[in-house]
Amino acid sequence: xxxxxxxxxxxxxxxxxxxxxxxxxxxxxxxxxxxxxxxxxxxxxxxxxxxxxxxxxxxxxxxxxxxxxxxxxxxxxxxxxxxxxxxxxxxxxxxxxxxxxxxxxxxxxxxxxxxxxxxxxxxxxxxxxxxxxxxxxxxxxxxxxxxxxxxxxxxxxxxxxxxxxxxxxxxxxxxxxxxxxxxxxxxxxxxxxxxxxxxxxxxxxxxxxxxxxxxxxxxxxxxxxxxxxxxxxxxxxxxxxxxxxxxxxxxxxxxxxxxxxxx
Amino acid sequence: xxxxxxxxxxxxxxxxxxxxxxxxxxxxxxxxxxxxxxxxxxxxxxxxxxxxxxxxxxxxxxxxxxxxxxxxxxxxxxxxxxxxxxxxxxxxxxxxxxxxxxxxxxxxxxxxxxxxxxxxxxxxxxxxxxxxxxxxxxxxxxxxxxxxxxxxxxxxxxxxxxxxxxxxxxxxxxxxxxxxxxxxxxxxxxxxxxxxxxxxxxxxxxxxxxxxxxxxxxxxxxxxxxxxxxxxxxxxxxxxxxxxxxxxxxxxxxxxxxxxxxxxxxxxxxxxxxxxxxxxxxxxxxxxxxxxxxxxxxxxxxxxxxxxxxxxxxxxxxxxxxxxxxxxxxxxxxxxxxxxxxxxxxxxxxxxxxxxxxxxxxxxxxxxxxxxxxxxxxxxxxxxxxxxxxxxxxxxxxxxxxxxxxxxxxxxxxxxxxxxxxxxxxxxxxxxxxxxxxxxxxxxxxxxxxxxxxxxxxxxxxxxxxxxxxxxxxxxxxxxxxxxxxxxxxxxxxxxxxxxxxxxxxxxxxxxxxxxxxxxxxxxxxxxxxxxxxxxxxxxxxxxxxxxxxxxxxxxxxxxxxxxxxxxxxxxxxxxxxxxxxxxxxxxxxxxxxxxxxxxxxxxxxxxxxxxxxxxxxxxxxxxxxxxxxxxxxxxxxxxxxxxxxxxxxxxxxxxxxxxxxxxxxxxxxxxxxxxxxxxxxxxxxxxxxxxxxxxxxxxxxx
Numbered sequence: 001x002x003x004x005x006x007x008x009x010x011x012x013x014x015x016x017x018x019x020x021x022x023x024x025x026x027x028x029x030x031x032x033x034x035x036x037x038x039x040x041x042x043x044x045x046x047x048x049x050x051x052x053x054x055x056x057x058x059x060x061x062x063x064x065x066x067x068x069x070x071x072x073x074x075x076x077x078x079x080x081x082x083x084x085x086x087x088x089x090x091x092x093x094x095x096x097x098x099x100x101x102x103x104x105x106x107x108x109x110x111x112x113x114x115x116x117x118x119x120x121x122x123x124x125x126x127x128x129x130x131x132x133x134x135x136x137x138x139x140x141x142x143x144x145x146x147x148x149x150x151x152x153x154x155x156x157x158x159x160x161x162x163x164x165x166x167x168x169x170x171x172x173x174x175x176x177x178x179x180x181x182x183x184x185x186x187x188x189x190x191x192x193x194x195x196x197x198x199x200x201x202x203x204x205x206x207x208x209x210x211x212x213x214x215x216x217x218x219x220x221x222x223x224x225x226x227x228x229x230x231x232x233x234x235x236x237x238x239x240x241x242x243x244x245x246x247x248x249x250x251x252x253x254x255x256x257x258x259x260x261x262x263x
Numbered sequence: 264x265x266x267x268x269x270x271x272x273x274x275x276x277x278x279x280x281x282x283x284x285x286x287x288x289x290x291x292x293x294x295x296x297x298x299x300x301x302x303x304x305x306x307x308x309x310x311x312x313x314x315x316x317x318x319x320x321x322x323x324x325x326x327x328x329x330x331x332x333x334x335x336x337x338x339x340x341x342x343x344x345x346x347x348x349x350x351x352x353x354x355x356x357x358x359x360x361x362x363x364x365x366x367x368x369x370x371x372x373x374x375x376x377x378x379x380x381x382x383x384x385x386x387x388x389x390x391x392x393x394x395x396x397x398x399x400x401x402x403x404x405x406x407x408x409x410x411x412x413x414x415x416x417x418x419x420x421x422x423x424x425x426x427x428x429x430x431x432x433x434x435x436x437x438x439x440x441x442x443x444x445x446x447x448x449x450x451x452x453x454x455x456x457x458x459x460x461x462x463x464x465x466x467x468x469x470x471x472x473x474x475x476x477x478x479x480x481x482x483x484x485x486x487x488x489x490x491x492x493x494x495x496x497x498x499x500x501x502x503x504x505x506x507x508x509x510x511x512x513x514x515x516x517x518x519x520x521x522x523x524x525x526x527x528x529x530x531x532x533x534x535x536x537x538x539x540x541x542x543x544x545x546x547x548x549x550x551x552x553x554x555x556x557x558x559x560x561x562x563x564x565x566x567x568x569x570x571x572x573x574x575x576x577x578x579x580x581x582x583x584x585x586x587x588x589x590x591x592x593x594x595x596x597x598x599x600x601x602x603x604x605x606x607x608x609x610x611x612x613x614x615x616x617x618x619x620x621x622x623x624x625x626x627x628x629x630x631x632x633x634x635x636x637x638x639x640x641x642x643x644x645x646x647x648x649x650x651x652x653x654x655x656x657x658x659x660x661x662x663x664x665x666x667x668x669x670x671x672x673x674x675x676x677x678x679x680x681x682x683x684x685x686x687x688x689x690x691x692x693x694x695x696x697x698x699x700x701x702x703x704x705x706x707x708x709x710x711x712x713x714x715x716x717x718x719x720x721x722x723x724x725x726x727x728x729x730x731x732x733x734x735x736x737x738x739x740x741x742x743x744x745x746x747x748x749x750x751x752x753x754x755x756x757x758x759x760x761x762x763x764x765x766x767x768x769x770x771x772x773x774x775x776x777x778x779x780x781x782x783x784x785x786x787x788x789x790x791x792x793x794x795x796x797x798x799x800x801x802x803x804x805x806x807x808x809x810x811x812x813x814x815x816x817x818x819x820x821x822x823x824x825x826x827x828x829x830x831x832x833x834x835x836x837x838x839x840x841x842x843x844x845x846x847x848x849x850x851x852x853x854x855x856x857x858x859x860x861x862x863x864x865x866x867x868x869x870x871x872x873x874x875x876x877x878x879x880x881x882x883x884x885x886x887x888x889x890x891x892x893x894x895x896x897x898x899x900x901x902x903x904x905x906x907x908x909x910x911x912x913x914x915x916x917x918x919x920x921x922x923x924x925x926x927x928x929x930x931x932x933x934x935x936x937x938x939x940x941x942x943x944x945x946x947x948x949x950x951x952x953x954x955x956x957x958x959x960x961x962x963x964x965x966x
Contacts, residue, residue, distance in 0.1 A: 015669050015678030031680060033672040078657070187657025188664045191671065191763035195541060 001056035001149075003047040004112040006103055006132070007040035007075065009068045010122045025229050036071040039118025043179040045186040046147060047116055048079045054149055057081040059110070063091055063102050072202050077193030078186075088206040093219025096127030101217050103128065104135045105210030114155070115176045119143055126178070133176035141171050145180040273486045280486070284493055291497030298504045298603050299512075305551065305559055305601045311533045312555035314520040321519050324639070329518040334637040338570060340402070344395045345637075348432070351392030352511075354385055355439075379459070386443065386464040393436035393465055400429040410569035417588040418595075421567060424506040431499050436465065438492035444469030445485035452478055505598070507567040514638050517564040520557050521639035526797040526844040529555075529644040531651065531762055540763070547651025547760060550610055551596055551617075554645070561640040562597060565590035571632035571642065576875040577625045581890035584625035586632040586642045592617050614653060623649045624660060625887055627878030628758050629839040634871050643758075650760025666884040667761055674750030674768065675716035676881060685746035687718075687725040688732070697733045701746035702779040710735065710742035711781040711803075715791040716751045717914045723921070724914040730943035731787040731808050737946050738815045742785070748775040754794035754840075755880020769799055776802055785811055787939055789840035789913045790879050796845070807841060808939050809912050813850035816857045822947040826860040833863045834906035835938075836897065836920065837873035838913035851912050851938050858945050866904040874900060876923070879915025894923025898933055912938040 011018070011027070012035040019028045036044075047058040059082040060075040062068050072083030086102050094102065107115065115133075119142065120126030126142075133140030145166075146158035153173040160180070161167050171177075207214050215221060241248045256262040273280040327333045332349055335342035403411065403425055413419060443466040447458050451474070460467040473481060503509050510517075522529075531546055533555065548554055554562075571586035572578045578585045596617050601607045614620060626646045633642055653659060659667070669678035688699040702708055712735060718728040735742045753768035776784065784805045786792050795805040815821040835855060841847045848870045855863050868874045877893040878885075897920060901909050909920055920935040 012668075012672065012678070014665065015673050017680060031682070035668070035672070185661060186664075188654060188659035188667065189657065190654050190667075190761055191767055192540075192546065192655065193657075195763065 001050060001054055001113045002111060003050060003056060003058050003114045003116065004107065004110070005040065005043045005047050005058065005060045005075075005080070006115065006117045006128065007044065007060050007062050007071055008037045008118070008121045008124070009034050009062065009064060009071045010037045010124075013122060020229060020231065025226060027229065034067075034070070036074060037118050037121045037124075039120060039179060039181050041075075041118075041186050042181050042183050043116040043118050044075050044078060044080060045184045046179055047114075048187075049184060050114075050147065050149065056113075059084060059112075061086060061103065061106055063087070063094070063099050065092075069202055073197040073200065074189055074194060076200050076202075077189045077197040083200070083202045085202055085204045086206075086210065087204050088212075088214075090207050090212075090214040090218045093222055094217050095222035095224040096125060097131055097223065098217040098221055100128045100131035100135055102207075102210065102212055103132050105207075105212040106205065107132070107136060109205075109210065113153075113173045115174070117176065117178050119178045119180050129176055129178035136176070139171050139175040140177070141169055141175065142178040143180050144177045145183045147177070147183075275486075275490070280489075283490075287493055287497055291500055294501045295497075295504075298501060301601065301603045302504050302509075302563065304607060305597050306556040308552045309554055309556035309559050310552075312529075312557040313533050314557055317523060320523055321521075324521055324523075325515065325519050328521075328637070328639055329515055332637070334635065337635065338568075341399075341408070341568065342637075344399045344402075347391050347395035348399070351388040351395070351436075354388040355392070355436075357381070357385070383459070383461045386440070386461050386466050389436045389439050390463075390465040393433055393440070396429045396432045396436070400426055400433075403429075408569075410573040411567075414585070416583065417585060417592070421506055421591075424508065425567070428502075428506070428508045431495060431502070435492065435495045435499065438488045438495060440465035441469055441488035442485060442492060444473055445481050445488060448473040448476065449478065449481045449485065452481070504563075504603075507565065510564045510566045510638060513560060513564040517560055517638050517640070520560065522641050522644070524797070525846070526793050526840070528647050528757055528798070537766055540766075545652075546655040546762065547653070548645070548648040549612055549614070549652040549656070551593065551600065551613060552610070553648070553652065554593070558641065558645055558648075559593075559597065561638075561645075562590050562594040564638045565594060565640060566638065567591060568637070570635040570637070571640070574631040574635045574872065576629060576631065576877075576893045576896070577627065577887075577889075579874075579896060580893050582625040582887050583619060583622050589618070589622075589642060589645065590640060613649065614658070618649065620653065620658065620660075621888055623653065624663075624885055627839070627875045627882055627893075629875035629878070630843040631839075631872070631875065634843050647758055647760060650758075651762060652760070654760040654762075660885060662884045662886055663759065663881055666881055667756070667759075667764060670751055670753075670756060670768065671764055674771070675720060676751065676884065677716065677720050679720045681747045684714075684719045684749060685744060687714075687720075687728055688744070690725075690729075693729050697729065697736050699732050700743040702743040702781065704778050704780050706780045708741045708743040708779075709782045710740045711776060711779055711784045712742050712744050713752070713776075713784050713786040713788075713791050713795060713805075714744055714749065715786065715788045715914075717918070718788060719749075721914070721918070724917060727787055727914055727917065727937045727939055730937065730939040731785075733943050734808065734812060734821070734939055734946065735785065737948065738811065738820055740785075740811075743779070743781075745772075745775050745779060748778075750775075752788075752791040752794040752798075754790040754798065755882065757794075757798060759881045765798070769794075773799055773802065787912075787914070787937075789838045789845070790915065793840040793844055807845075807847060807850075807912070809841070809847065809851040809854060812854045812938070812942050816854060821942075823858045823942065823945040824947055826858050826862075827944060829860050829862075831862065831908050832906045833861060833908045833910050834866050834901045834904050835863065835869070836866070836876065836901070836909050836911045836916060837870055838911060838916050839873065839875050840879070841912055842873050843871055851910075854938060854942060855910060858941070864904045864906050866900045866906070868900060876911075876916045877919035879913065883915065883918065892919070892923055892926065894919040895927045898923045898927055898929055901933060902929075907933055909933065909935045910938055910941055911935065 011032045016032050021028045044058065044060060051058050058080045060072055060080045061084045062072060063086045065087055069085050072085060076083045086106055091102055117129040129142065130140055141157045141159065143159040144157045145160055148156040150156050155171050155173060156168055157171055157177060158166050158168050241251050253262065275283050332346050335345050402408065443460060447460050447470045450458060460470055503511055531540055532543055535543060567587065569587050575584065575586050623646060628643045628646065630643060666676035670676050673679060674681060685701050702711065712731065714728055718724050750768050750771050752772065753765040756768060757765035782803050784795060784803055785808055786795065786805065787808045789807060792805060792807045795802055812821065816823065833855060835851055837848060855861055874897050875893055876897050911917060911920060917935060917937055924930060924933050924935060
């Protein structure tokens with residue numbers, strides 16, 4: 001099975017102290033460390049596991065700049081067969097639809113049975129997967145937390161329903177799936193793998209290579225624009241209990257009794 | 264001596280005894296050679312391991328640990344029994360040759376006075392060995408010491424092996440003595456000068472018992488005993504390579520080739536430099552054949568005595584790790600896949616088949632097992648090699664992956680910003696008493712305080728950093744820190760199997776240290792100390808703060824006040840990487856004893872038998888399966904010793920022990936303090952104003 005995973009490089013929330021910039025429309029990006037979007041990493045792991053079982057290749061693609069190449073190399077170190085960077089000045093400032101347009105151009109250059117995206121980017125809005133599927137006229141399943149390969153050109157995919165239930169869907173290939181974190185346990189990528197992947201070739205394609213109309217992507221074509229970015233003011237409703245452990249426990253029991261949680 | 268029957272003239276099944284014995288000997292030796300050759304087969308497939316250097320040091324180890332049985336008395340009863348059996352074996356080995364040759368020749372005998380003295384010694388040796396193996400068997404069957412038990416999850420043990428072996432040795436001793444006794448009895452009946460049998464030896468007892476037997480019975484007994492002795496000897500020889508008894512042959516080699524350097528970790532591949540590592544196809548141990556030949560020899564040498572696991576903290580708290588079974592399971596694998604008869608199979612992955620993932624991650628590398636092993640079997644290097652294999656396959660628990668990723672991008676496992684590494688020095692109150700500068704390579708400071716991640720970033724542990732800085736200041740040291748240029752020492756990155764990340768951290772720090780132009784390094788973290796001392800190369804000399812304090816107290820540069828609270832009873836907890844791995848036991852104790860009025864007790868497990876608090880470095884990120892925390896056990900030990908303050912000298916011990924005090928509800932009854940913090944509180948300072956400030960600050964920090 002030929003699998004394409006669409007990935008994205010994001011600031012690593014666990015290793016950064018996120019602060020707003022002076023203008024208040026973005027975060028301060030000096031001193032940030034970046035990594036692959038967590039859900040995308042699960043998608044790559046899932047693709048690798050499928051290929052390990054049923055053969056094929058895994059290609060990881062990202063839309064970005066030269067700096068974004070590092071996540072492709074990390075996924076190559078993880079075991080992906082190819083990494084491709086889609087980069088063009090015309091792409092910068094694209095909204096979700098713009099990114100999906102660029103990806104569509106790349107998908108149509110190759111032949112993929114399965115396209116995976118992360119369920120959403122940590123700094124994004126879970127738009128690209130669905131839009132890409134629609135543009136390609138492929139079936140789409142979102143929030144996937146299990147994939148089972150059935151005979152022929154079909155997959156059985158599961159997703160969790162609010163309340164803890166699980167729904168199983170059958171879906172025709174080729175299709176687009178957006179992958180939930182927790183679907184698997186992504187393997188560790190060590191320093192050794194990253195060093196070895198440093199010498200691998202990562203091709204770059206621009207708008208012309210992909211046959212993408214520059215007017216349909218980028219800042220000019222974006223119909224959704226970031227307007228404001230802020231840390232919400234602390235609301236009411238949360239009460240922080242204070243005191244020694246015993247006092248906190250006593251207050252907690254009192255509160256639970258008062259609200260009917262304890263009889 | 265006329266008319267005296269001689270075994271050489273006897274006939275068995277129409278074959279004369281000398282011919283029969285030659286046949287048995289030939290058969291025995293051929294079988295033994297074949298079996299040993301088959302046992303050596305996997306060692307040939309094993310990885311390289313350089314163990315031929317420093318022969319004098321190795322011989323010294325042989326004299327101390329093999330011939331001298333140095334570790335055995337650590338277990339009083341079993342050790343004494345083993346000493347008896349071992350010494351008896353050495354003495355009797357000579358006689359075994361004599362008896363065997365005696366079957367061939369009429370007149371071979373140990374001649375002269377020396378020979379007679381030897382005979383007496385040997386007779387007693389046989390008796391003592393017989394009694395010792397009997398006692399050992401009774402101990403195993405009747406008293407059943409707990410450490411021999413085999414928990415269900417490790418499969419079946421080999422209890423019969425031990426008993427059968429003891430029975431064979433007893434039989435060998437008995438037949439030898441019977442041979443001597445029957446000859447003496449015959450000599451008495453024939454009224455020739457009887458050979459002297461030493462009083463109360465087994466032969467002496469048997470001779471009396473046999474006194475009334477007929478001459479023909481004695482003659483049969485005499486020859487029968489001889490034949491049984493020869494058969495038992497060769498059976499035992501060929502039986503030994505099938506179980507724990509093989510250590511009789513392998514122990515000498517195991518001790519000679521033992522690891523010589525404490526605190527170190529073996530290279531990924533012996534003979535492959537760090538620069539060549541990129542060309543190595545696979546890291547670590549994934550299949551049995553990835554073990555080095557010496558590590559395979561370790562598996563053969565394990566006598567299943569259970570001392571390692573008896574001391575293993577992971578085993579004690581119910582983690583799925585028992586060093587004993589690390590060896591036993593691997594030996595079972597070797598016996599099964601490299602059988603004496605039949606073809607060898609190999610290539611099976613160890614993780615998932617022989618060892619579980621949690622088994623391998625459960626080890627804190629505290630070294631208690633290695634300290635105890637009478638045969639000097641290595642465990643930490645094997646654990647690290649297995650982890651290297653798992654890391655290479657991407658098989659790492661998620662919680663540890665996160666920490667490793669942060670180490671890669673930020674140089675510390677917490678993912679904190681590099682530029683905030685020196686923030687602990689900027690606390691206003693602290694700055695009033697102590698000014699810590701970040702080194703810029705201008706040569707102003709002679710000493711580097713290597714702080715490491717936990718002391719730089721952890722709110723609680725920063726107090727140890729501040730205390731250390733104040734002690735260095737009070738000692739008149741010109742020192743500084745690297746600040747943002749210092750990355751994690753990588754000590755536990757290496758021990759968790761991420762060798763390449765460790766090397767990146769090491770190379771970075773090495774450059775930073777060299778650029779700083781310092782002549783000495785001091786650290787308050789035993790893990791950093793061990794890394795800088797053993798894992799790094801070509802650095803200025805490194806000292807742990809406890810060594811510095813001990814020296815300065817001795818020289819009189821640091822003077823300590825009378826103990827603050829005379830009612831406290833202090834127990835010093837040896838951190839693994841200060842004690843066992845670096846043999847620093849006395850300096851911290853000397854420092855404590857230099858505080859006037861301080862009452863100090865020892866826990867039952869102290870010094871080289873110290874009980875790990877739960878492990879440091881990346882172990883803090885691992886979520887083990889266990890019944891209770893190691894730290895909780897350690898706190899109980901301090902209670903049993905009658906202490907109410909645990910003094911340690913390691914930031915990770917502090918985290919683990921303070922947590923343990925909290926979870927076991929001992930707050931207010933037990934406290935933990937770092938040696939540096941305790942000393943800092945007691946330093947006699949010139950300016951009373953500064954001291955006052957400090958005390959205030961310390962009370963605040965420890966609250």
